[in-house]
Amino acid sequence: MSEPILRIENVSKIYGARRSLFGHTSEVQALKDVSIAVNKGESFGLVGESGSGKTTLTRSILHLETPTSGRILFEGRNLAEMSAVELRRLRARVQIVFQDPYASLNPRMSVQDIVTEPMLVHHRTLGLDRRQRRDRAAELLSLVGLGTQHLTRYPHEFSGGQRQRICIARALASGPDLLLLDEPTSALDVSVQAQVLNLLCDLQDRLGLTYFFISHDLAVVRYLCDRVALIYRGELVEEGDTDDIFDAPNSDYARMLIGAMPEVRVPSTAT
């Protein structure tokens, strides 16, 4: 098998003890010896409850957080050993879509400014001039199902689903290979969630993206992801192909999670 696009090797993260106004906080082990490999072009789902370390892991992949021990490799190269220039180049290739589209768009920026900003940030890597940036913004908007007429509008004029499309367009602006999706649909209605999920499937097929999908909605993970990892209190409890895990979970934790999934069918016990 070829080199995975992202490899997380024995990563642990400990937040140190702190003394604050309200007394001591003890040491917190957010991640404990986590190893994951994400292959190019696949959708990898990371499932865990709140407080399980999903966010810490995501922040570590973006190198916003340095692991206490272990290595994170992007295409075989250790993030911790990269120079500032290399890191900047890397960040054009790893982008993120956040959970809440109402909180992650600057209300004072027009859609065009929002979508072109990553191109400005990564100007040295991408080297697009003003006109090319404008064209690319229009192209990105049509890619996510919006039109050029939306370029001059502001975030408050859009619905939740449309905002999340803008967030996706912004994430795609620097031409990433790996997209981190942090619960991109949990703030949306089911009807809109379905559209965004379909858009994500479609984009992956067209652009060959790799998804690192973080969620606690198992139904969505089952729908979108090829492989899944379950994380509980900072430890990886199970990893494997989506179908295998959902059909025959090995750990008690996986069984419990899957058992607690609210499925839209009439339970056999109902009268």
Add this chain to the structure above:
Amino acid sequence: MAGALLSIRDLHLTMKSFDGEAHVLNGIDLEVRRGEIWGLVGESGCGKSLTGLSISRLVPSPPARYARGEILFEGSDILTLPMRDVEALRGKRIGMIFQDPTTNLNPVYRVGEQLVDVALAAASHDPSVLDCAANAGRRERRRAARRLAAEMLGRVGIPDAKTRLDNYPHEFSGGMRQRVLIAMALIGRPDLLIADEPKTALDVSVQAQILKLLKGTVADHDIGVILITHNLGVVAQTCTHVAVMYAGNVVESGPVARVIEDPAHPYTRALMAAIPTKESRRGSLNGLGGRVPNLIAPPPGCRFSPRCPLAQPDCTRAVPPSVAVGRDHWTACLRAKEIEGVAHV
């Protein structure tokens, strides 16, 4: 009808805004009996929460105005009751659980104090809530309220409830805070419980516990519940009945098994098609195009018609009446007969 705990009839609610009057609720009919758990589902902005809030008269008016209709709680119309009587209902006869457990507890009071306050308020209307003599002194009543608070916390599954009473809300996890709110809603022994998205902020495992607790409460105390949610999965697992709301109308209602197995309204069908199931293949989900209409100038006739795949010209003429498509199963759609799989009655 006899036996109904709550019956909402032809409820119309309008809201004044800068752009004009929005018709937020447009003739809601709903009947809840004891022992029933009603799920209220629909997209955001369909009037689910406002229906819930109307039942305890928590919608500020103005800007709200009830143009028509009535909300009968055990026969008396909540909308025309004097405010003092409504306040006597709240907390005591009608319990409410709100959406966000992190913002609905006062951070500067101990959990126990907040529960005791609710218990004492409920006892001032019905002394039998507290297990003490009617003429008991203040201190004794407080002690009884504290005993009751500890008992309720224990009942909603918080271990070591007695010592936990002295904790502050920030010392509880999200799921535990939600349970405190449920205990608080149940402490006055309500007959009707309104739960507005009680699990949006929770993990699936905690959510499953809470829903189980809710079901247990209904079985133990024979109360009626209205569960407001946008998760049809939760409805299927928890509720006995469901009412699907769209843009201020109940478009379909009936027993859960009937509605989930034979949805008779195109909107219910669309909602169900949008949920990923075990069988759905990648990229095959059917999202529902468009969005909930502007309620200041709603589309004429059936409000769903602009997004409806089955819409015909006559759909825009008048609001479709509710027709029965099965036992207790109603749908407000002119095309109901064309929807396959529905038994014609």
